[in-house]
Amino acid sequence: MKHITIKNALGGNGANETILIRGWVRTRRDSKDFSFLAINDGSCLANIQVIVDQGIPGSEDIQQATTGASVEINGKLVESPGKGQAWEVTAESMTVLGSADESYPLQKKGHSPEFLREIAHLRPRSNLFGCVFRTRSRLAYAIHQFFQERGFYYIHTPIITASDCEGAGEMFRVTTLDGKAMEADPDGATDFFGKPTHLTVSGQLEGETFACALSNIYTFGPTFRAENSHTTRHASEFWMIEPEMAFCDLVADMTLAEEMVNYLIRDTLEHSAEDLGLFGKFVDKELISRLESVIEKPFERISYTTAIELLANSGQDFEHPVEWGVNLQTEHERFLTEQHFKGPVTVHDYPKSIKPFYMRSNDDGKTVAAMDLLVPGIGEIAGGSQREERLDVLLENMAAHDISSEDYAWYADLRRYGSVPHAGFGLGFERMLMFVTGVANIRDVIPFPRTPGNAEF
RNA sequence: UCCUGCGUAGCUCAGCGGUAGAGCGGGUGGCUGUUAACCACUAGGUCGUUGGUUCGAAUCCAACCGCAGGAGCCA
Numbered sequence: 011m012k013h014i015t016i017k018n019a020l021g022g023n024g025a026n027e028t029i030l031i032r033g034w035v036r037t038r039r040d041s042k043d044f045s046f047l048a049i050n051d052g053s054c055l056a057n058i059q060v061i062v063d064q065g066i067p068g069s070e071d072i073q074q075a076t077t078g079a080s081v082e083i084n085g086k087l088v089e090s091p092g093k094g095q096a097w098e099v100t101a102e103s104m105t106v107l108g109s110a111d112e113s114y115p116l117q118k119k120g121h122s123p124e125f126l127r128e129i130a131h132l133r134p135r136s137n138l139f140g141c142v143f144r145t146r147s148r149l150a151y152a153i154h155q156f157f158q159e160r161g162f163y164y165i166h167t168p169i170i171t172a173s174d175c176e177g178a179g180e181m182f183r184v185t186t187l188d189g190k191a192m193e194a195d196p197d198g199a200t201d202f203f204g205k206p207t208h209l210t211v212s213g214q215l216e217g218e219t220f221a222c223a224l225s226n227i228y229t230f231g232p233t234f235r236a237e238n239s240h241t242t243r244h245a246s247e248f249w250m251i252e253p254e255m256a257f258c259d260l261v262a263d264m265t266l267a268e269e270m271v272n273y274l275i276r277d278t279l280e281h282s283a284e285d286l287g288l289f290g291k292f293v294d295k296e297l298i299s300r301l302e303s304v305i306e307k308p309f310e311r312i313s314y315t316t317a318i319e320l321l322a323n324s325g326q327d328f329e330h331p332v333e334w335g336v337n338l339q340t341e342h343e344r345f346l347t348e349q350h351f352k353g354p355v356t357v358h359d360y361p362k363s364i365k366p367f368y369m370r371s372n373d374d375g376k377t378v379a380a381m382d383l384l385v386p387g388i389g390e391i392a393g394g395s396q397r398e399e400r401l402d403v404l405l406e407n408m409a410a411h412d413i414s415s416e417d418y419a420w421y422a423d424l425r426r427y428g429s430v431p432h433a434g435f436g437l438g439f440e441r442m443l444m445f446v447t448g449v450a451n452i453r454d455v456i457p458f459p460r461t462p463g464n465a466e467f
Numbered sequence: 468u469c470c471u472g473c474g475u476a477g478c479u480c481a482g483c484g485g486u487a488g489a490g491c492g493g494g495u496g497g498c499u500g501u502u503a504a505c506c507a508c509u510a511g512g513u514c515g516u517u518g519g520u521u522c523g524a525a526u527c528c529a530a531c532c533g534c535a536g537g538a539g540c541c542a
Contacts, residue, residue: 016505034504037503037504038500038501038526039500039501039504040499040501040504041498041499041500041501042496042498042499044500044501045501046499046500046501046502046504048503059501059502061501077492090499090500091500092501092502093500093502094501094502095502112477112492112493112494113477113493115477115478116493117477117478117491117493117503118491118492118503119478119479119491119492119503120478120479120503121478122478122479123536124534125478125479128534170476177542179541179542180540181513210511212542233542235540235541235542236479236539237540238468238540239468239539239540239541240468240537241535241536241538241540242536243534243541243542244540244541244542245542248542249542250542251542257478259492296503329538330538337540339539340536340539341538380520388542389541389542390541391542392542393541393542411538436542437542438541439542440542442542447474451535452542
């Protein structure tokens with residue numbers, strides 16, 4: 011007997027043959043002499059309809075085939091006489107592998123994402139979350155494909171790091187010391203690594219070392235931030251993609267980021283079409299048209315200075331004042347992407363004072379070669395910069411940011427030996443997934459979300 | 468960390484000072500090539516917790532807990 015996924019069976023593979031399918035019951039409708047089962051195995055969004063005639067082997071257990079139960083069906087894949095599906099299975103035998111009693115929390119009706127979040131171990135069995143996580147898988151694959159096609163090498167940067175001041179937020183301490191021992195040893199001399207260590211907030215600095223050797227590299231891995239933020243866009247554990255390119259300036263960096271976002275949208279539209287259909291129907295009615303408009307329309311590019319002028323002259327009544335030198339607030343980003351340009355915008359050349367030490371100083375002495383890629387609905391989806399490749403300027407910046415030149419001697423060495431202009435950016439994987447699915451909360455695009463006060467499962 | 472809103476049946480919610488309700492889901496029965504099926508019957512709740520106001524509190528007030536949204540920070 012040939013086991014076949016429901017996705018393949020619905021595609022007509024194994025037509026008019028006896029096949030074996032396995033999955034979980036979504037609904038059962040009983041008739042006098044037979045029952046309809048809707049079976050889902052997660053291989054695709056759609057269920058397959060199975061007809062279980064009274065009297066076939068296993069049909070005496072049909073009452074056990076309730077919503078949530080797992081079953082194995084031997085049967086013939088035939089064209090369906092009914093409306094609503096092209097193919098169905100006429101069962102020759104049925105086995106209930108695992109029953110599910112009336113306490114099974116997923117019902118035939120739709121559930122709110124908030125309720126499903128409380129049962130994160132069962133929510134992948136819902137339509138919405140099945141679609142999200144199939145799309146997540148495909149998006150991860152597309153990211154590798156994008157870089158591999160362009161000759162980038164995939165680098166695994168460390169998860170545990172002793173670099174503790176990358177300016178990217180609060181860090182989680184990694185230690186084998188207990189509370190008292192840690193208090194007695196603030197320098198971590200007796201700790202596992204002989205110094206204080208943390209979970210990485212970015213692989214960028216390590217990524218730069220490999221770009222200055224293999225030319226074009228990217229990282230794609232988990233990232234940890236101990237910020238106490240309660241928003242729909244922040245998680246304590248998330249995944250980030252960080253390309254880094256040697257012999258590269260800010261303009262080429264922006265181009266790569268824009269091409270990447272475009273590529274990922276195209277890939278999703280092409281390869282996750284069925285799942286996207288559900289998002290377009292139940293999550294965000296304008297999703298598909300928005301994604302299509304993004305890939306048709308070139309990205310807007312404006313300098314930070316121009317953006318400030320534009321905001322100041324917009325006539326909008328912003329809660330936060332608009333003035334040169336301050337960070338763009340959420341309301342400012344929203345105005346730019348959702349009202350003014352109605353699409354993604356890349357903002358570049360930010361004031362030096364609001365950006366980290368490693369960004370390259372521009373000749374005007376006031377700005378750095380930084381860029382943020384903003385998209386409607388989410389805000390910043392990627393941020394990057396050209397890196398400071400001049401040793402003396404870098405050392406000055408480190409001193410100005412109070413960063414130990416001893417701890418970062420290895421980083422400065424990249425400028426001491428064969429320094430080259432280089433640039434890169436970080437793209438939040440979940441934010442990209444939110445953008446292509448329309449799902450509004452980051453907690454609903456991560457299998458088991460970690461947020462302040464929540465590390466269940 | 469700050470601001471706002473919401474906690475009533477398994478789920479979604481109504482009730483907003485006077486005997487706890489609906490739809491869906493569950494159970495039972497019926498009917499039907501059905502398709503989030505349909506019809507009938509039925510079980511199910513210390514109204515988040517604690518305290519206060521009141522003759523009387525799900526309803527008004529306070530604190531706490533939980534959840535959600537917004538801000539900041541960022542990806």
